[in-house]
Amino acid sequence: MPYRFLPDDFEQRYRSVWVDVPHHLHDPEKTRGLYHEFLDELEFAETQGFDGLCVNEHHNNAYGLMPSPNLMAAALTRRTSQAAIVVLGNSLAAYNPPLRVAEEFAMLDLLSDGRLVAGFPVGTSMDMNFAYGINPATLRDRYYEAHDLVMQAWTRPEVFSFNGKYTQIRYANIWPQPLQKPHPPVWIPGGGSVETWEWTAKLDYVYCYLSYFGYKRGKATMDGFWEASARVGADDNPFRAGFLQLVCVSETDAEAEREYFPHVHYFYQKCLNVWEGFAEAPGYRTVKTVQSGTRAQVGAAARRVRQSLDWGQYLDQGYVIAGSPATVRQQLTECIKTLRVGHLMVLLQIGSMPKELALKNTELFAKEVMPHVRDLWPGYKDRWWPSGARNGSA
Amino acid sequence: MPDDRTVEIRGGAVTFRVLAAGRGAPLVYFHSYHERSAWSPFLDLLARSFSVYAPSHPGVPGSTGIETLDDLLDLTLAYDELLQALGLERAHLVGHAFGGMMAAEIAAVFPARAGSLTLISPLGLWRDDAPSADVLILPSDELAPALWHDPASGVARQWATLPGSDQESLAAEVESIQRRSSMAKFAWPIPDKGLKKRLHRIGASTLLLWGDADRANPLVYADEWQRRVKGAALRLLPGGHMGLHERPESAARAIVEFIGA
Numbered sequence: 147m148p149y150r151f152l153p154d155d156f157e158q159r160y161r162s163v164w165v166d167v168p169h170h171l172h173d174p175e176k177t178r179g180l181y182h183e184f185l186d187e188l189e190f191a192e193t194q195g196f197d198g199l200c201v202n203e204h205h206n207n208a209y210g211l212m213p214s215p216n217l218m219a220a221a222l223t224r225r226t227s228q229a230a231i232v233v234l235g236n237s238l239a240a241y242n243p244p245l246r247v248a249e250e251f252a253m254l255d256l257l258s259d260g261r262l263v264a265g266f267p268v269g270t271s272m273d274m275n276f277a278y279g280i281n282p283a284t285l286r287d288r289y290y291e292a293h294d295l296v297m298q299a300w301t302r303p304e305v306f307s308f309n310g311k312y313t314q315i316r317y318a319n320i321w322p323q324p325l326q327k328p329h330p331p332v333w334i335p336g337g338g339s340v341e342t343w344e345w346t347a348k349l350d351y352v353y354c355y356l357s358y359f360g361y362k363r364g365k366a367t368m369d370g371f372w373e374a375s376a377r378v379g380a381d382d383n384p385f386r387a388g389f390l391q392l393v394c395v396s397e398t399d400a401e402a403e404r405e406y407f408p409h410v411h412y413f414y415q416k417c418l419n420v421w422e423g424f425a426e427a428p429g430y431r432t433v434k435t436v437q438s439g440t441r442a443q444v445g446a447a448a449r450r451v452r453q454s455l456d457w458g459q460y461l462d463q464g465y466v467i468a469g470s471p472a473t474v475r476q477q478l479t480e481c482i483k484t485l486r487v488g489h490l491m492v493l494l495q496i497g498s499m500p501k502e503l504a505l506k507n508t509e510l511f512a513k514e515v516m517p518h519v520r521d522l523w524p525g526y527k528d529r530w531w532p533s534g535a536r537n538g539s540a
Numbered sequence: 541m542p543d544d545r546t547v548e549i550r551g552g553a554v555t556f557r558v559l560a561a562g563r564g565a566p567l568v569y570f571h572s573y574h575e576r577s578a579w580s581p582f583l584d585l586l587a588r589s590f591s592v593y594a595p596s597h598p599g600v601p602g603s604t605g606i607e608t609l610d611d612l613l614d615l616t617l618a619y620d621e622l623l624q625a626l627g628l629e630r631a632h633l634v635g636h637a638f639g640g641m642m643a644a645e646i647a648a649v650f651p652a653r654a655g656s657l658t659l660i661s662p663l664g665l666w667r668d669d670a671p672s673a674d675v676l677i678l679p680s681d682e683l684a685p686a687l688w689h690d691p692a693s694g695v696a697r698q699w700a701t702l703p704g705s706d707q708e709s710l711a712a713e714v715e716s717i718q719r720r721s722s723m724a725k726f727a728w729p730i731p732d733k734g735l736k737k738r739l740h741r742i743g744a745s746t747l748l749l750w751g752d753a754d755r756a757n758p759l760v761y762a763d764e765w766q767r768r769v770k771g772a773a774l775r776l777l778p779g780g781h782m783g784l785h786e787r788p789e790s791a792a793r794a795i796v797e798f799i800g801a
Contacts, residue, residue, distance in 0.1 A: 275728070279729045283606075283728070423677040
């Protein structure tokens, strides 16, 4: 949910779109309408046959205007009735006490009649360490503890006490409890941290790689997840995995460039313009992850890669899958197969894209692409889909 | 060459690398996390007048157990245990930047440990109107000019130079991240962890040493410290935040004179 109205020379004049982006650039009069546009776009996607609608959490930035995804999810529960409400998610360490997440997700699960997917990201360093001031040295520890508390709050039948290092609750006892039993499906959005792979697979959750840089660069991360899954003895069910891909569909390849390039370019040049110092607080990535060679998705190195990209390069490198329905079908099939992804998330509103174009992209995708990429994993059961939602893959 | 040893506390859960040299009254030096070597010409100069002990903080190569330390109080207690293990009932405490904050914590929480206290551009206090530089996150091209009066000087360039090979360079990056994330554990996101409430407990005579051109930790903080630590003397040195390495003779001489006076 980007702010669409940054000045043309934003990335030359301001060092960062995240953390210290000055809010005199923000016009509340324009944002007032934006929230309704975003909700309209998501609701439209359900009418076009999408299985799920995703919302997520970011802070202090002009890239995603959604500090509280739960508010948007709550609004969606009233105007939709079929699609899964995929909240990707609530950054557990940011909530004090984390029981707040257990409560709000339980409310959303009830409001939506069991359509909630509960996403638990660690959160980006910009969001957690800088915008919310959480210590990078203990962020992960805090996250794991908060996860344990939330899951206990959803599954333990009795009032219990929780004597954590970061949270102490004498009488843990959330009302209401979620509708789905034993709890809503849990998806873990990751940015490529090595530890998260094994942890996610061990707990039998879905691992989602929310990559800004497309399926070609995402392969190493997804391979890492599948290797970690095998190590802990999990099966290779593709529905264990989710992947986010930017997609633009038009009538022809040439038309796609004409319509979408300015908005894609806005996304990569402005929305990801993060100052090097904010890209990663010291300790945000564990030593193991640093040593694995995984690089931060934003910051100086990422900026050097992004700068001066043209349409052809965005496409060649797989950042964006764009073109005619035939082109998109072919590449998206390759993406799904090579990454072994059961839950494909497509970003269809990108950068400065106005509502009409986002709706066109959504409609063309639903009509011309979705039917062809829906059933690529016959024989596998999706055990991570909310019980109250329509399931197009089953 | 200084004596180089490892001292365990807490049954080995935390170990300190301690470099020691010199003769005379014991003096313990607490590093800045941004110093990249465990010993320096500045410490050599102090070792002419004192028995100098320089422990490396947990998280710095040679010392271990950062993951077992919860917060600044835990680290303060660990240093108390280290001093006990070294047999130092009482010592002159000297610290730079985060090390200054650490020395002040020890002198406030365990007043009997401090024979005297020398704080070289210490962190630990905060003013909204004059924030100290965000030294934990500055990219290297911005960090060097914040720390060094003359980033082009030999000592600053030596500090800034990374090893040549990819493998060594990755190791250096990991070390840099570990140093900063360890400091972050005790000082994120603002290096004010309540010291101002404890400073009145300091009984030792106190010297503040400050570079007159310190860009990382502005001079207004010297006023704050003087206001809060009774009788603290201020001595300005020409230079920046890393003045003790840019002009080690001046810094060491000021300390020797202060303690001898």
